[in-house]
Amino acid sequence: MPVESSDLRVKFEKAAQAPPGDRYVLRLYVTGMTTRSARAVKNLRAICDEYLAGRYDLEVIDIYQQPLLAKGEQIIAAPTLIKKLPLPVRRIIGDMSNRERVLLGLHLVRSDDRGE
Numbered sequence: 204m205p206v207e208s209s210d211l212r213v214k215f216e217k218a219a220q221a222p223p224g225d226r227y228v229l230r231l232y233v234t235g236m237t238t239r240s241a242r243a244v245k246n247l248r249a250i251c252d253e254y255l256a257g258r259y260d261l262e263v264i265d266i267y268q269q270p271l272l273a274k275g276e277q278i279i280a281a282p283t284l285i286k287k288l289p290l291p292v293r294r295i296i297g298d299m300s301n302r303e304r305v306l307l308g309l310h311l312v313r314s315d316d317r318g319e
Contacts, residue, residue, distance in 0.1 A: 225258060226258055226259065226260065226288060226289075227251075227255050227258060227259040227260070227286065227288060227289065227309070228259075228260050228286075228287040228288040229247070229251070229259060229260065229261045229262070229284060229285070229286055229287070230261075230262045230264060230276070230284070230285045230287065231243060231244065231247055231261065231262070231263045231264065231282060231283070231284050231285075232264050232266050232272075232273055232276070232278045232281050232282060232283045232284075232285070233263060233264070233265055233266070233281055233282045234265070234266055234267060234281040234282075235265060235267050236265075239282065239298050240265075240281070240282055242298045242299070242300065243282035243284075243297070243298040243299045244263055246298060246299035246300050246302070246305075247261065247284060247299045247305070248261065250299065250302060250305055250306065250309075250311075254306070254309075254311045255311075266278060266281055280296050282296070282297065282298060282299070283295070283296050284296075284299065284305075284308070286308065286309055289310075293308050293309065293310075294308075295308040295309075
């Protein structure tokens with residue numbers, strides 16, 4: 204089901220007005236419902252439910268169904284997660300199974316929190 208760009212803009216603007224650190228806006232680009240895509244969705248939802256419960260908007264975009272969105276974001280590999288908010292924008296590529304890397308990429312833990 205295609206997502207209207209005006210709907211995305213409204214969601215993004217609404218999230219941008221939320222207090223800093225309050226709301227995460229995430230886009231996960233996948234290629235159909237392959238095993239790797241399904242694993243990425245499952246892993247990311249588990250992380251978000253644990254660390255961002257009630258504070259995130261996750262949009263899963265199938266690049267086969269919405270190639271223009273993927274082109275606009277310059278997606279070169281899938282699955283790719285883009286953290287739009289809070290800034291800075293971050294990209295994480297893979298099936299999100301490396302939990303520590305995803306948490307670092309989303310700035311939910313700092314590298315010094317890992318004991319380094």
